[in-house]
Amino acid sequence: MQAIGIDIGGTKIAGGLVDEFGAVTGYTRVPTDAADPAALETSVVEMVRGLAAGRSLPVGVAAAGFVDAGRSVVYYAPNIRWRNEPFRQHLEGRLGLPVVIENDANAAGWAEFRYGAGRLVSDMVMITSGTGVGGAIVTDDRLLRGGFGVAGEIGHLRVVPGGLPCGCGAHGCIEQYGSGRALQRMANEIADGGGIGVPLALARKAAGGKLNGGVIARLVAEDDPGALAALRQLGGWLGQAMASLAAVLDPQLFVVGGGVASSGEKLLGPIRAAFLDHLPARGYHPEPAFAVAELGNDAGVVGAADLARLHFGEHPGEYSASGRG
Amino acid sequence: MQAIGIDIGGTKIAGGLVDEFGAVTGYTRVPTDAADPAALETSVVEMVRGLAAGRSLPVGVAAAGFVDAGRSVVYYAPNIRWRNEPFRQHLEGRLGLPVVIENDANAAGWAEFRYGAGRLVSDMVMITSGTGVGGAIVTDDRLLRGGFGVAGEIGHLRVVPGGLPCGCGAHGCIEQYGSGRALQRMANEIADGGGIGVPLALARKAAGGKLNGGVIARLVAEDDPGALAALRQLGGWLGQAMASLAAVLDPQLFVVGGGVASSGEKLLGPIRAAFLDHLPARGYHPEPAFAVAELGNDAGVVGAADLARLHFGEHPGEYSASGRG
Numbered sequence: 001m002q003a004i005g006i007d008i009g010g011t012k013i014a015g016g017l018v019d020e021f022g023a024v025t026g027y028t029r030v031p032t033d034a035a036d037p038a039a040l041e042t043s044v045v046e047m048v049r050g051l052a053a054g055r056s057l058p059v060g061v062a063a064a065g066f067v068d069a070g071r072s073v074v075y076y077a078p079n080i081r082w083r084n085e086p087f088r089q090h091l092e093g094r095l096g097l098p099v100v101i102e103n104d105a106n107a108a109g110w111a112e113f114r115y116g117a118g119r120l121v122s123d124m125v126m127i128t129s130g131t132g133v134g135g136a137i138v139t140d141d142r143l144l145r146g147g148f149g150v151a152g153e154i155g156h157l158r159v160v161p162g163g164l165p166c167g168c169g170a171h172g173c174i175e176q177y178g179s180g181r182a183l184q185r186m187a188n189e190i191a192d193g194g195g196i197g198v199p200l201a202l203a204r205k206a207a208g209g210k211l212n213g214g215v216i217a218r219l220v221a222e223d224d225p226g227a228l229a230a231l232r233q234l235g236g237w238l239g240q241a242m243a244s245l246a247a248v249l250d251p252q253l254f255v256v257g258g259g260v261a262s263s264g265e266k267l268l269g270p271i272r273a274a275f276l277d278h279l280p281a282r283g284y285h286p287e288p289a290f291a292v293a294e295l296g297n298d299a300g301v302v303g304a305a306d307l308a309r310l311h312f313g314e315h316p317g318e319y320s321a322s323g324r325g
Numbered sequence: 326m327q328a329i330g331i332d333i334g335g336t337k338i339a340g341g342l343v344d345e346f347g348a349v350t351g352y353t354r355v356p357t358d359a360a361d362p363a364a365l366e367t368s369v370v371e372m373v374r375g376l377a378a379g380r381s382l383p384v385g386v387a388a389a390g391f392v393d394a395g396r397s398v399v400y401y402a403p404n405i406r407w408r409n410e411p412f413r414q415h416l417e418g419r420l421g422l423p424v425v426i427e428n429d430a431n432a433a434g435w436a437e438f439r440y441g442a443g444r445l446v447s448d449m450v451m452i453t454s455g456t457g458v459g460g461a462i463v464t465d466d467r468l469l470r471g472g473f474g475v476a477g478e479i480g481h482l483r484v485v486p487g488g489l490p491c492g493c494g495a496h497g498c499i500e501q502y503g504s505g506r507a508l509q510r511m512a513n514e515i516a517d518g519g520g521i522g523v524p525l526a527l528a529r530k531a532a533g534g535k536l537n538g539g540v541i542a543r544l545v546a547e548d549d550p551g552a553l554a555a556l557r558q559l560g561g562w563l564g565q566a567m568a569s570l571a572a573v574l575d576p577q578l579f580v581v582g583g584g585v586a587s588s589g590e591k592l593l594g595p596i597r598a599a600f601l602d603h604l605p606a607r608g609y610h611p612e613p614a615f616a617v618a619e620l621g622n623d624a625g626v627v628g629a630a631d632l633a634r635l636h637f638g639e640h641p642g643e644y645s646a647s648g649r650g
Contacts, residue, residue: 066606066609075609075611076606076609121472122472123471123472124472135573137573139464139469139471139472139476140467140469140470142465144465144574145575146448146464146574146575146576147446147447147448147449147464147575147576147577147578147611147613148575148577148611149575149611150575150610150611151573151575152575153572153573153575153606154572154573155572156569156572156605156606157569157572157573158484158565158568158569158603159483159486160486161484161485161565166605168605168606169605169606169607169608170568170604170605170607171603173605240483240486243495244482244483244569245573247478247479247480247481247482248460248462248476248477248478248479248570248573248574249469249471249476249573250470250471250472250474250475250476250478251471251472252472252473253472278483278495278496279495280481280491280493280495280498281391281401281478281481281493281494282494282495284391284400284401285391285475286391286400286472286473286475288472288473
């Protein structure tokens with residue numbers, strides 16, 4: 001059975017038809033008008049109508065923010081002016097199709113679990129390092145949604161008491177030490193320090209004064225010592241956070257996604273080293289594997305569609321992968 | 326249906342018959358001979374035989390340590406010389422009864438979830454503060470066991486990078502800041518500081534130079550300012566750790582157990598205050614409740630028996646509470 005997945009991002013809305021093997025057809029996207037929730041809703045409705053083409057298909061919608069445990073109401077979204085928005089009810093009313101709302105990081109992580117790096121394990125933690133740090137937790141083949149629906153906000157695990165201020169209002173969150181934005185800060189500090197930072201400083205000048213993720217990734221690919229040092233700092237923090245997460249969640253696999261994951265083993269190496277250095281009861285504690293995400297930008301679309309299909313199709317009332325494959 | 330629960334502690338083995346309402350009959354205990362695994366196994370076998378009295382009942386055995394995901398093998402125990410001990414196989418062979426092995430903190434947390442402070446929620450985190458800090462996680466009515474069986478080691482969430490050395494080999498674990506032993510350290514520091522610490526110092530002298538948990542609890546009950554200050558430090562650390570755990574796990578309820586829980590609201594107050602001060606996205610993030618554990622020392626016995634009954638009885642092959650009550 002096909003399902004429709006919609007992923008509402010900060011700058012675009014993407015959608016597609018997804019089959020039971022995770023393949024996407026009919027992929028489409030439009031710009032997001034985040035300032036106008038009514039226009040955004042209409043964009044989603046039109047996109048779904050176009051994809052459904054009159055068929056009755058389940059619809060999964062992924063968005064950044066806190067979604068309630070009933071997968072219906074967006075309590076709060078950082079990018080869109082929603083407060084306790086009954087988005088599922090609105091969409092079902094206008095579409096006449098069954099809809100579930102999902103947190104976007106959970107949807108993307110679920111896609112990796114079903115069709116990507118996590119497809120062979122039952123317990124997985126995904127950490128997505130982009131502008132912020134997002135996460136998704138799968139345990140015993142199930143998406144961990146939490147008591148209020150807002151579990152898996154791994155970016156707000158605190159790693160430094162009284163540390164850097166975070167956009168969430170707290171301090172010292174891993175988001176401030178393990179995100180792509182943190183990598184840029186680290187690279188800039190190394191560029192400012194001379195020595196191995198000189199190539200970074202030159203690249204920054206050539207790029208108009210900004211060391212963005214693409215420039216850093218290129219220097220990493222060239223094994224530039226300064227860029228590799230920045231990546232090691234980032235990986236060190238991520239690995240330390242994962243050591244705490246292993247104590248609490250005990251995954252078989254950590255999956256790293258987001259822009260920084262393009263550095264592959266050059267990032268996973270420092271992560272693994274820091275993880276083992278900080279793993280409680282090292283030597284006695286079983287050790288998880290580490291991998292980079294395999295699905296690309298349409299992971300949110302794939303995961304949202306899959307969660308909708310499982311919810312309304314094979315396993316009504318629950319999100320379980322026991323019918324995977 | 327009745328089930329047998331056995332709880333192997335560092336100093337004693339406790340056992341009992343537990344009915345489907347969590348009531349314990351036939352409670353019995355013997356000293357643990359932790360240095361002699363063969364003698365310990367024989368003690369457990371004799372205790373189970375006495376409780377079973379010839380009936381075929383499921384047996385749950387709780388022990389401190391890492392238990393595999395198959396609930397059969399103890400990878401490692403801190404107090405008993407076990408390495409990859411196939412304890413389930415040994416016991417089933419000698420007893421002819423179905424056996425599951427469980428981590429002791431998980432068993433105790435499960436009992437609180439089924440019959441104690443957590444009986445009205447679906448998602449709960451229990452933190453037990455005693456000599457160390459133990460934990461148990463219930464999510465969506467299920468015990469979170471993890472990919473290798475060793476989830477819920479909440480005591481080894483790191484709260485201070487490069488912090489106090491922990492018995493696990495890592496540094497800065499919440500166990501070093503949130504345990505009953507940490508409370509003693511804090512109380513001693515306050516006693517050494519004069520001022521509000523004078524009554525603590527006098528009580529320490531009267532107790533032969535040691536401020537143990539009982540002495541501190543008595544001073545807390547008397548609202549001694551120094552003892553309350555130590556409890557606030559402890560609660561502050563626990564609340565900060567819970568803020569990180571709420572971001573990751575999103576429980577509806579935190580349950581605090583162990584010796585320090587006897588201080589009740591005098592501990593929960595500082596925990597709640599620190600939690601809210603450090604909660605990511607405060608004001609938008611749903612807020613869990615806080616409670617002290619309701620079951621006493623036999624929680625491990627009750628939980629182990631209940632998990633065995635659910636495993637072999639109502640829901641073969643899984644630990645689920647969907648048939649609770």
